[in-house]
Amino acid sequence: MKMQERMKTPPVTLITIAEQAGVSVMTVSRALNDEGSVAAKTREKVRRIAAELGYSPNLSAKMMKGSRTNVIGILVNDLQSAVINEIIGAVSSAVRKLEMDLVIYNSIGDSDNAPSRGLGSMLQGLCDGLLLILPRISDTHLRQLEQRGLPVVLVNYWRPTDLPVVRGGNSDAAAAATRHLLQLGHRRIGFIAGSAFTGQSQERQHGYESALRGAGIEVDPKLIAAGDFGRRSGYEAASALLTAEDAPTAIFAANDEMAFGAIDAVRACGLQMPQDVSVVGFDDIPAAAHVHPALTTVRQPLAAISEAAVRELLVRITGAGGERQRVEFPSELVLRDSTAKAPGRAGSGAAPGRAGVTPVSRRAAASKTASRTVAATVTTATTAKPPVAAGAAGKRTPKKA
Amino acid sequence: MKMQERMKTPPVTLITIAEQAGVSVMTVSRALNDEGSVAAKTREKVRRIAAELGYSPNLSAKMMKGSRTNVIGILVNDLQSAVINEIIGAVSSAVRKLEMDLVIYNSIGDSDNAPSRGLGSMLQGLCDGLLLILPRISDTHLRQLEQRGLPVVLVNYWRPTDLPVVRGGNSDAAAAATRHLLQLGHRRIGFIAGSAFTGQSQERQHGYESALRGAGIEVDPKLIAAGDFGRRSGYEAASALLTAEDAPTAIFAANDEMAFGAIDAVRACGLQMPQDVSVVGFDDIPAAAHVHPALTTVRQPLAAISEAAVRELLVRITGAGGERQRVEFPSELVLRDSTAKAPGRAGSGAAPGRAGVTPVSRRAAASKTASRTVAATVTTATTAKPPVAAGAAGKRTPKKA
DNA sequence: ATGAAAGCGCTAACAA
DNA sequence: TTGTTAGCGCTTTCAT
Numbered sequence: 157m158k159m160q161e162r163m164k165t166p167p168v169t170l171i172t173i174a175e176q177a178g179v180s181v182m183t184v185s186r187a188l189n190d191e192g193s194v195a196a197k198t199r200e201k202v203r204r205i206a207a208e209l210g211y212s213p214n215l216s217a218k219m220m221k222g223s224r225t226n227v228i229g230i231l232v233n234d235l236q237s238a239v240i241n242e243i244i245g246a247v248s249s250a251v252r253k254l255e256m257d258l259v260i261y262n263s264i265g266d267s268d269n270a271p272s273r274g275l276g277s278m279l280q281g282l283c284d285g286l287l288l289i290l291p292r293i294s295d296t297h298l299r300q301l302e303q304r305g306l307p308v309v310l311v312n313y314w315r316p317t318d319l320p321v322v323r324g325g326n327s328d329a330a331a332a333a334t335r336h337l338l339q340l341g342h343r344r345i346g347f348i349a350g351s352a353f354t355g356q357s358q359e360r361q362h363g364y365e366s367a368l369r370g371a372g373i374e375v376d377p378k379l380i381a382a383g384d385f386g387r388r389s390g391y392e393a394a395s396a397l398l399t400a401e402d403a404p405t406a407i408f409a410a411n412d413e414m415a416f417g418a419i420d421a422v423r424a425c426g427l428q429m430p431q432d433v434s435v436v437g438f439d440d441i442p443a444a445a446h447v448h449p450a451l452t453t454v455r456q457p458l459a460a461i462s463e464a465a466v467r468e469l470l471v472r473i474t475g476a477g478g479e480r481q482r483v484e485f486p487s488e489l490v491l492r493d494s495t496a497k498a499p500g501r502a503g504s505g506a507a508p509g510r511a512g513v514t515p516v517s518r519r520a521a522a523s524k525t526a527s528r529t530v531a532a533t534v535t536t537a538t539t540a541k542p543p544v545a546a547g548a549a550g551k552r553t554p555k556k557a
Numbered sequence: 558m559k560m561q562e563r564m565k566t567p568p569v570t571l572i573t574i575a576e577q578a579g580v581s582v583m584t585v586s587r588a589l590n591d592e593g594s595v596a597a598k599t600r601e602k603v604r605r606i607a608a609e610l611g612y613s614p615n616l617s618a619k620m621m622k623g624s625r626t627n628v629i630g631i632l633v634n635d636l637q638s639a640v641i642n643e644i645i646g647a648v649s650s651a652v653r654k655l656e657m658d659l660v661i662y663n664s665i666g667d668s669d670n671a672p673s674r675g676l677g678s679m680l681q682g683l684c685d686g687l688l689l690i691l692p693r694i695s696d697t698h699l700r701q702l703e704q705r706g707l708p709v710v711l712v713n714y715w716r717p718t719d720l721p722v723v724r725g726g727n728s729d730a731a732a733a734a735t736r737h738l739l740q741l742g743h744r745r746i747g748f749i750a751g752s753a754f755t756g757q758s759q760e761r762q763h764g765y766e767s768a769l770r771g772a773g774i775e776v777d778p779k780l781i782a783a784g785d786f787g788r789r790s791g792y793e794a795a796s797a798l799l800t801a802e803d804a805p806t807a808i809f810a811a812n813d814e815m816a817f818g819a820i821d822a823v824r825a826c827g828l829q830m831p832q833d834v835s836v837v838g839f840d841d842i843p844a845a846a847h848v849h850p851a852l853t854t855v856r857q858p859l860a861a862i863s864e865a866a867v868r869e870l871l872v873r874i875t876g877a878g879g880e881r882q883r884v885e886f887p888s889e890l891v892l893r894d895s896t897a898k899a900p901g902r903a904g905s906g907a908a909p910g911r912a913g914v915t916p917v918s919r920r921a922a923a924s925k926t927a928s929r930t931v932a933a934t935v936t937t938a939t940t941a942k943p944p945v946a947a948g949a950a951g952k953r954t955p956k957k958a
Numbered sequence: 959a960t961g962a963a964a965g966c967g968c969t970a971a972c973a974a
Numbered sequence: 975t976t977g978t979t980a981g982c983g984c985t986t987t988c989a990t
Contacts, residue, residue, distance in 0.1 A: 179961090186960085193960090194960085198960090217617070219984095220617050220984075235642060259663075261660055443844045570966095570967060581976065582977090614967085615966090618966075621969095961989080963986105964985105966986105973977080973978070974977075
């Protein structure tokens with residue numbers, strides 16, 4: 157016996173069921189899909205047999221006939237990213253509510269050249285529509301997608317495109333974060349930029365710069381350091397900023413990971429957090445509440461974004477109408493313990509609701525993971541009105557279960 | 558103009574190419590797949606045209622013919638889980654090396670009843686094989702899968718099954734963690750169990766109990782609390798343990814999330830970490846290094862596990878032979894700052910390499926995210942020898958980029 | 959209410 | 975080397 161034959165049950169098809177039920181294949185199809193008219197008794201019988209046999213439809217065949225598969229696809233390039241994972245989780249819930257299925261396609265590494273191969277699979281087959289999350293995809297490929305006629309919605313994409321986009325505020329919230337630092341009396345505020353793929357870093361930097369200008373402060377290019385959204389790059393950028401002449405008293409990193417790196421750098425320089433240097437991040441990934449000191453950062457309403465993205469996609473799949481090309485949700489500033497009054501200054505103001513709070517009581521609050529959120533300026537959607545009133549001032553951060 | 562017709566390019570099929578090239582469909586198929594014999598010149602031409610037209614094969618059609626799709630699927634039930642995400646990332650790399658594609662199917666919520674619907678899609682179509690990661694899947698469904706003849710490999714599954722399993726050590730590492738606490742002088746050590754789905758919590762509890770017995774300590778059921786792997790449940794379980802009579806001086810949680818909750822609970826009880834109470838977790842999720850105090854925990858070699866799982870799956874897909882039914886990798890204890898000598902005791906020993914380290918210097922070490930790892934007992938695989946020599950004592954934790 | 963036939967895009971098997 | 979035929983599982987169309 158050289159070949160140990162595996163006992164595979166031949167797949168159950170409509171034919172199998174039809175034979176068992178003594179009806180035609182077509183009747184079975186109709187019975188199972190609730191389409192056309194089938195005698196109640198027949199449908200009952202067919203369904204029972206299908207259940208008994210453990211029938212499950214062959215999606216490929218279904219799709220080949222051009223009908224809907226009820227599967228929507230997500231294309232991501234970095235499953236390690238906490239933000240992306242939160243979005244995926246939220247999308248997952250939204251999709252489930254619609255009784256549809258979700259398939260995630262990980263195109264990590266396909267930075268620019270080869271995504272078409274993988275895309276092809278999703279495209280041609282399987283899914284009715286595609287959600288692109290923080291794609292590094294090139295414009296060329298975006299256009300290819302569009303032409304295929306497969307419904308596509310971009311999530312958190314900020315570069316110019318004609319494709320529909322659902323996203324969270326960057327610029328306004330970044331400005332709010334910067335103003336928060338200004339109110340604490342900081343005058344030299346460093347910025348650590350991320351990579352440019354999705355355009356988000358640029359938006360955040362824009363908010364940072366406009367807040368400075370709004371306060372009558374010149375933007376100093378020497379205070380702007382380049383990073384790549386990774387923790388290490390945040391460490392290095394912050395180290396450079398802090399050891400340079402006329403170092404900043406506060407650092408605004410374009411994402412939380414880099415902010416973590418910046419915190420490490422502050423300590424490595426022998427400085428105290430937040431007394432000597434304040435640090436602000438962006439994203440409010442779960443770890444942001446758990447680092448020490450807990451990170452003041454900006455949170456996008458990822459659940460709302462995800463739900464809207466799915467809704468937009470569905471509208472395009474069904475052709476129901478009412479598409480929006482741009483949907484934006486305001487982000488909100490989350491105050492925690494990584495920011496404090498600028499050293500050697502009384503501070504020209506205090507954080508809302510936190511005036512006079514000493515570092516000690518701040519830390520106590522941190523241990524309970526409590527934090528307050530402050531509304532960022534509400535971004536008005538380009539072609540649609542802001543779908544939710546997110547970001548009410550003073551709203552409590554929901555505790556993570 | 559009521560209906561804004563979308564301009565969809567009709568999909569490029571073999572037929573399109575065949576017409577353009579003036580050959581038959583079959584020749585095109587052969588040319589593109591390098592199968593059969595095709596004149597070099599013809600193949601060249603066909604390929605050029607295919608490229609020009611941006612052809613990408615219809616996977617569904619391909620699969621319907623029963624040929625390989627070069628896609629492997631992952632079935633998960635919780636994309637929010639940090640552990641699962643790390644596994645997925647590692648699997649992703651492994652799959653990419655094989656020039657195959659990866660599709661993730663999120664079956665969250667399908668705890669027991671309805672996974673067949675979603676499973677069906679993956680099964681019937683799309684993928685050549687399936688990796689089940691920490692599935693909550695019922696035995697019935699497992700068996701169904703097996704019978705379909707679709708190659709399946711379970712990752713980190715601990716309940717009894719005939720299906721192939723690749724997993725990381727639980728029991729031995731949990732015993733090592735418990736012995737670590739014992740060496741620090743702790744005698745009353747609480748255990749917070751997780752949910753029972755994958756059998757992992759039971760394994761960890763088993764290690765905990767056997768270590769206690771090995772030290773001649775009776776297992777006290779009152780020291781064992783039930784959780785569900787969520788942070789909140791860890792908080793509640795730890796609160797209960799700490800406020801009970803004869804409270805433990807150390808708590809071993811079956812995963813990091815619950816350990817975080819336990820740390821919160823310790824503080825909420827007005828106790829100091831780690832002077833009054835030591836806490837140990839399991840998993841070493843990224844956040845474990847960033848909480849305060851940094852968490853002593855157990856790390857599974859997820860990269861090795863993932864690679865082995867993919868390899869096992871591929872072996873089954875190709876029928877190349879050399880299958881292993883059980884592959885296990887030893888896990889290792891990661892010492893950080895959440896564990897210290899038992900209060901009011903000299904301690905019957907000290908953690909390897911950390912004797913005499915005061916809390917102060919411990920915290921300093923934490924800020925650099927430095928940690929040491931200690932080998933857990935090596936678990937010998939059931940039907941195969943341990944594939945890697947993971948867990949050398951004293952090995953440095955690789956710094957996260 | 960039910961059935962028969964055709965065909966989606968592709969490839970295995972045979973034919974030329 | 976190339977082409978023809980058939981059919982994968984399903985649904986749409988047109989009959990009955």
